[in-house]
Amino acid sequence: MLYALKDCANLRIDNAAGKTQMFVNYAKTSSLEFTSDSVFAMNKNVKAVRFDSNREGTFTTTMEVFPMDIIPLLFGTKFNNETVPFAKREVLNVKSGSATLTGTPKVGTLQVFKVKPDDKLTHIKEQIVGTPATTPDSYSIASKTLTFNTTTFPDDNGYIACYYFVDTQAKSFTIDNVSFPGGYVIYGDTNLRGTNQVDEFVQFKLHNVKPQSNVNLTMDVDNIATLEIVWDVMGDAEGNMLTWSTIV
Numbered sequence: 001m002l003y004a005l006k007d008c009a010n011l012r013i014d015n016a017a018g019k020t021q022m023f024v025n026y027a028k029t030s031s032l033e034f035t036s037d038s039v040f041a042m043n044k045n046v047k048a049v050r051f052d053s054n055r056e057g058t059f060t061t062t063m064e065v066f067p068m069d070i071i072p073l074l075f076g077t078k079f080n081n082e083t084v085p086f087a088k089r090e091v092l093n094v095k096s097g098s099a100t101l102t103g104t105p106k107v108g109t110l111q112v113f114k115v116k117p118d119d120k121l122t123h124i125k126e127q128i129v130g131t132p133a134t135t136p137d138s139y140s141i142a143s144k145t146l147t148f149n150t151t152t153f154p155d156d157n158g159y160i161a162c163y164y165f166v167d168t169q170a171k172s173f174t175i176d177n178v179s180f181p182g183g184y185v186i187y188g189d190t191n192l193r194g195t196n197q198v199d200e201f202v203q204f205k206l207h208n209v210k211p212q213s214n215v216n217l218t219m220d221v222d223n224i225a226t227l228e229i230v231w232d233v234m235g236d237a238e239g240n241m242l243t244w245s246t247i248v
Contacts, residue, residue, distance in 0.1 A: 001194045009188035009204070011061070016183045022070065028226075029062045030188065032204075032242070034233075057233030057241055059186065059206055064224050068171075074211050074229065076179040079171045085109070086168035091120045094148055094158040097132070101144040105164035112139060114152065115161045127152070127160065181211045186231070192246070201247040207236040 011024040034057040041049035063070075072078050085106055092099035112127040114137070130138030132149040140147045152158070186206040191199040209231040218225055235241050 001196065003192040003194050003200070005190070005192055007190045009190040012187040012189075014185045014187070016185075018185075021073070021184070022067075024061070024063075024070075026065050027061045027063050029060075031060045032233075033058050033060070034241075055241070057206075059209060059231040059233055061229045061231070063227045063229075066227050070227070070229075071215070071217075072173040074181055074213055074215050075173070075175045076181045076213070077173050077175065079173050081169070081171055083167050084170045084172050085165040086170065088162075088164055088166055090162045091115065092146075092160050092162065093156065094153040094160055095156045097150045097153060098145055098147050099160060101146065101162060101164075103164070103166045104144060105162075106167055109163075109165040110141070111163045112146065113161045113163075115159050117157055117159050120159050120161070123161070125152075180213050183208060183210050184231075185209070203245050203247070205243040205245075206231070206233055207240045207243070208234045210234070 008027050009030045011022075011027065011030070012020060013022045013024065014020050034055060036052050036056070037054040039051050039053075040047040041051075069079060088103050090101060090103070092101070113123040114125045114127060116122040116124060125137050127137055127139045127148065129140065132138045132140055132147050132152075134149075136149045136152045138149055138152075146160070146162075148158075148160075186209055188204045188206070190202050190204075192202055193199050212230045212232060214230070217227060233241050
């Protein structure tokens with residue numbers, strides 16, 4: 001019987017100890033590729049005998065939706081719950097010589113710039129901590145309220161951009177230069193449809209895979225980001241790389 005395949009496999013990803021780390025049923029594409037090296041014995045100028053060696057395999061998955069947990073997996077790390085300095089930017093209208101921040105700046109991190117009213121982006125002059133009652137381009141802070149020099153801000157049409165850090169509870173991970181991903185076993189489920197219009201369940205097992213630690217996550221205003229993961233397929237202790245099973 002002839003078969004057709006129009007599906008992306010659902011994936012179960014187990015670590016080397018057999019513990020399931022992730023189930024992926026949202027990938028857009030998955031593709032298997034195997035290559036090998038060949039040398040030929042020649043009968044004069046004609047290839048007569050071929051010798052094959054060095055079989056290699058890759059398993060490539062692409063995703064347009066994905067959980068964040070899959071990103072640190074590619075770097076051999078994981079998410080932790082911790083307090084981090086979170087970068088914040090606020091643009092505030094200075095009214096009657098003052099403006100109030102919404103966040104509480106981490107000590108020593110606040111930077112304040114007067115910006116152009118039309119775009120609220122272009123820095124005109126940095127405002128320095130000082131005595132605003134007598135010194136232009138200076139400010140004082142009490143709690144989260146900033147007080148400015150009234151010569152610098154003579155009316156209510158002035159704007160400031162404030163850059164600072166706030167201590168925030170976050171789920172975060174860190175990429176370092178010594179951690180790399182470990183080895184995994186992948187089980188893939190899909191269906192083949194025969195010319196009799198009946199689906200047959202297929203499961204393949206990749207015995208020893210490791211994701212390449214090369215990540216390109218493009219953020220684009222015109223296109224949906226695609227996460228591509230390339231897994232190197234290697235042999236296990238018995239040399240097995242792939243087992244393909246059709247459930248009958």
